[in-house]
Amino acid sequence: MDKSEKLALTLSGMLLVIFFGAIMYASVAQNIEVPTCITDMEPFATDTLFQTGPDTYELQMVSRMWAFQPSTVRLPVGSTVDLYVTSQDIIHGFKIDRKNVNLMAIPGAINYMRVTFNEPGEYLYACHEFCGAAHHTMAGRFIIEEGIDEPEVEGDAL
Amino acid sequence: MMENYSFRFSKSSKNLNSVLLIIPMVLLFIGVYGGFMQTLFRAGIIQSDPFVGGDYYKGLTFHGVLNAIVFTTFFAVALGNALIPYSLKKHLNSKIAWTSGILMLVGSVLAAIVILIGEATVLYTFYPPLKAHPLFYIGLTLLVVGSWVASYNWVPMYLEWRKENKGEKTPLAVVGMFTTFIIWFIASLAVAVEILFMLLPWSLGLVDEINVMLARTLFWFFGHPLVYFWLLPAYVMYYSFMPKIAGGKLYSDMAGRLVFMMFILFSIPVGTHHQYMDPAIGSQWKLLHGIFTFAVALPSLITAFTLAASLEHAGRKRGGKGLFGWMWKLPYFDKEKWFFPYLILGLIIFIFGGIGGIINASYQMNTVIHNTAWVPGHFHLTVAGPVLLAFLGGSLYLIGQFMNKGIKFKGWAMISPYVYTIGLFIMSYGLKIGGLKGMPRRTNTGASYANPDSILYQPDWIFYIDLSVIGGSIMFVGIIMYLVSFFGTVFAKSESSEEGALVTFPISEPLHDEPSTWLRNFKPFIIIAIILIVLSYAPVIYDVIQNTYGGSLPYSPNSPVPLR
Ligand code: HEM
Ligand SMILES: [Cu+2]
Ligand SMILES: [Cu+2]
Numbered sequence: 147m148d149k150s151e152k153l154a155l156t157l158s159g160m161l162l163v164i165f166f167g168a169i170m171y172a173s174v175a176q177n178i179e180v181p182t183c184i185t186d187m188e189p190f191a192t193d194t195l196f197q198t199g200p201d202t203y204e205l206q207m208v209s210r211m212w213a214f215q216p217s218t219v220r221l222p223v224g225s226t227v228d229l230y231v232t233s234q235d236i237i238h239g240f241k242i243d244r245k246n247v248n249l250m251a252i253p254g255a256i257n258y259m260r261v262t263f264n265e266p267g268e269y270l271y272a273c274h275e276f277c278g279a280a281h282h283t284m285a286g287r288f289i290i291e292e293g294i295d296e297p298e299v300e301g302d303a304l
Numbered sequence: 305m306m307e308n309y310s311f312r313f314s315k316s317s318k319n320l321n322s323v324l325l326i327i328p329m330v331l332l333f334i335g336v337y338g339g340f341m342q343t344l345f346r347a348g349i350i351q352s353d354p355f356v357g358g359d360y361y362k363g364l365t366f367h368g369v370l371n372a373i374v375f376t377t378f379f380a381v382a383l384g385n386a387l388i389p390y391s392l393k394k395h396l397n398s399k400i401a402w403t404s405g406i407l408m409l410v411g412s413v414l415a416a417i418v419i420l421i422g423e424a425t426v427l428y429t430f431y432p433p434l435k436a437h438p439l440f441y442i443g444l445t446l447l448v449v450g451s452w453v454a455s456y457n458w459v460p461m462y463l464e465w466r467k468e469n470k471g472e473k474t475p476l477a478v479v480g481m482f483t484t485f486i487i488w489f490i491a492s493l494a495v496a497v498e499i500l501f502m503l504l505p506w507s508l509g510l511v512d513e514i515n516v517m518l519a520r521t522l523f524w525f526f527g528h529p530l531v532y533f534w535l536l537p538a539y540v541m542y543y544s545f546m547p548k549i550a551g552g553k554l555y556s557d558m559a560g561r562l563v564f565m566m567f568i569l570f571s572i573p574v575g576t577h578h579q580y581m582d583p584a585i586g587s588q589w590k591l592l593h594g595i596f597t598f599a600v601a602l603p604s605l606i607t608a609f610t611l612a613a614s615l616e617h618a619g620r621k622r623g624g625k626g627l628f629g630w631m632w633k634l635p636y637f638d639k640e641k642w643f644f645p646y647l648i649l650g651l652i653i654f655i656f657g658g659i660g661g662i663i664n665a666s667y668q669m670n671t672v673i674h675n676t677a678w679v680p681g682h683f684h685l686t687v688a689g690p691v692l693l694a695f696l697g698g699s700l701y702l703i704g705q706f707m708n709k710g711i712k713f714k715g716w717a718m719i720s721p722y723v724y725t726i727g728l729f730i731m732s733y734g735l736k737i738g739g740l741k742g743m744p745r746r747t748n749t750g751a752s753y754a755n756p757d758s759i760l761y762q763p764d765w766i767f768y769i770d771l772s773v774i775g776g777s778i779m780f781v782g783i784i785m786y787l788v789s790f791f792g793t794v795f796a797k798s799e800s801s802e803e804g805a806l807v808t809f810p811i812s813e814p815l816h817d818e819p820s821t822w823l824r825n826f827k828p829f830i831i832i833a834i835i836l837i838v839l840s841y842a843p844v845i846y847d848v849i850q851n852t853y854g855g856s857l858p859y860s861p862n863s864p865v866p867l868r
Contacts, residue, residue, distance in 0.1 A: 241676070255852045272753070
């Protein structure tokens with residue numbers, strides 16, 4: 147190997163190490179994580195939303211061909227949601243627009259992520275995995291508003 | 305010494321290789337047509353396919369399968385069938401070669417038929433519990449097995465050559481082709497297990513239920529190395545053809561060998577980076593696969609350096625001066641060197657493809673882009689960019705050689721990759737930025753998000769969807785220009801009446817040629833690769849089995865009620 151080649155190799159290696167360092171920084175110092183195994187949750191087949199603290203909620207979301215249940219979730223500004231997602235039939239995908247939540251909804255498994263809504267507004271969640279003929283119609287939204295007392299859901303199993 | 309050396313292929317292998325190039329070119333045309341229609345669907349311009357019939361997702365299935373699985377596999381086999389006999393000066397066993405070719409043809413045609421009649425709308429990833437017709441799985445199996453048979457055919461030739469040429473370095477092109485197929489073989493074992501033990505019996509009704517996460521994990525064991533199976537034949541052409549075509553030499557022979565061996569090590573234990581957003585897999589194992597993914601970026605960075613250095617050498621030999629002057633001396637618009645644009649444009653596109661790949665691989669950052677339109681925006685800059693262009697250039701070169709024909713419409717052949725590249729940048733920009741704005745992939749936006757009458761209408765996305773129509777149309781025109789030259793050549797009058805084919809390849813000589821003895825043997829690298837695979841996949845498979853419950857019945861894409 148000649149000198150310039152060795153230099154290129156070293157610099158490439160260093161570049162990758164820096165990138166990797168950034169990932170570790172985000173993971174350890176900022177606690178930004180990807181989904182992991184969920185072992186403490188019973189499988190669920192219907193959706194539920196309940197309050198677990200002053201500003202905290204637990205939402206169990208069910209995806210099926212071709213709707214999310216619930217399809218609309220209304221919450222006050224400042225809510226933190228423990229979000230569990232699963233599928234009743236085939237694979238779906240769940241991503242909340244403008245939020246770092248992106249979860250595969252897979253039958254036979256439960257996926258989890260925590261999300262906080264500090265800004266009022268509408269947050270679309272569109273199914274992003276092909277789930278059959280009407281996949282492109284499968285979507286829902288979080289509506290985050292000031293001054294909501296009771297959280298509301300629409301489009302649940304009942 | 306390598307200067308203009310030619311090798312005579314027998315009539316039988318010459319015919320086989322021509323078939324292996326022409327049939328997939330027809331299938332590629334169908335696939336690319338599907339891509340163009342998709343852009344129209346997504347903008348709401350069409351609601352069903354005007355020629356083939358059917359919806360967006362049927363088109364998306366044949367687009368992905370024909371372009372990314374069928375066309376690429378055929379070309380990799382044809383390139384091996386050409387370069388290995390040529391470089392080793394040995395004849396193919398044409399019985400075995402034909403067996404492999406027929407398996408691949410039958411398999412691809414079967415799969416294509418069931419997709420086109422609408423019985424396998426499961427996309428090219430065929431995730432259960434969506435179920436395809438059993439012939440879809442059988443067709444894909446035959447295609448893969450056929451490609452295995454082709455590569456077994458090369459092994460005795462190589463072993464014999466090594467015996468006769470003790471102490472000599474294996475030609476770099478041969479190392480590259482074997483690397484390609486070693487990775488392909490190990491990777492496709494997983495998908496073979498998925499298909500033969502899970503999907504096929506389940507789709508035939510022999511077993512009722514399937515573990516979806518397990519099938520998906522086996523698919524991605526295969527799915528990431530699949531991208532190297534696409535990329536490596538292009539690398540073989542970059543390393544062995546491009547410097548010579550540019551009028552120079554390969555900067556470093558050892559770099560090429562190191563790169564190929566690194567791909568053997570790190571191509572496979574990385575597949576979980578496609579499952580960062582999946583449940584039932586511990587995030588620590590996802591991170592481990594992420595680390596290996598960074599390791600497998602290294603050989604591509606070395607390649608960028610080596611190829612740029614080779615081109616600089618060529619540019620300076622052609623009279624280029626100064627720091628960047630050499631860049632303008634390369635044969636970008638030389639009709640006689642029509643092959644060069646296919647390679648150089650691919651490399652330029654790959655700068656963006658590579659950056660995108662590193663972003664996708666970056667663990668948490670994947671949250672932003674996973675399954676958004678960013679992803680097809682990204683991989684059209686890899687598989688439908690450098691890989692496609694190198695394979696198109698290679699196909700045209702090979703068909704000219706094997707059919708003893710001069711290339712027809714050379715001007716069209718030379719311009720086509722430029723047209724395609726312009727379209728590609730426009731389409732990918734549209735998809736990528738649309739994706740960052742939240743647009744999902746694999747989605748017929750024309751029927752909802754891009755329709756002003758729908759409650760789901762997303763005005764923010766329209767501009768980017770329209771960009772992909774413009775870019776996609778230009779790409780389609782580029783491909784048509786290419787096909788004019790390709791089929792013009794196929795149907796032209798042959799320039800000689802001889803039986804076999806006298807074939808010549810532009811094989812580059814190395815500028816720096818080191819003994820690199822430690823890179824001469826595949827064995828230690830394969831062994832380390834297997835150890836890495838076991839270490840990285842054992843915990844993932846364990847997690848998947850431990851953390852999933854129940855099994856899944858099969859579904860058709862048309863109904864929310866299971867099929868049984
Ligand atoms: C005229 C040329 C092409 C156009 C206009 C085009 C366009 C598209 C579009 C619009 C999508 C769909 C995005 C989505 O809904 O997620 C797509 C997907 C895809 N394309 Fe292309 N494409 C072209 C050529 C190619 C080529 C040459 C290849 C491979 C060699 C390729 C491989 C793929 C694959 C693998 C997918 C993903 C399918 C899936 O998500 O299941 N495309 N293409
Ligand atoms: Cu869907
Ligand atoms: Cu990958």
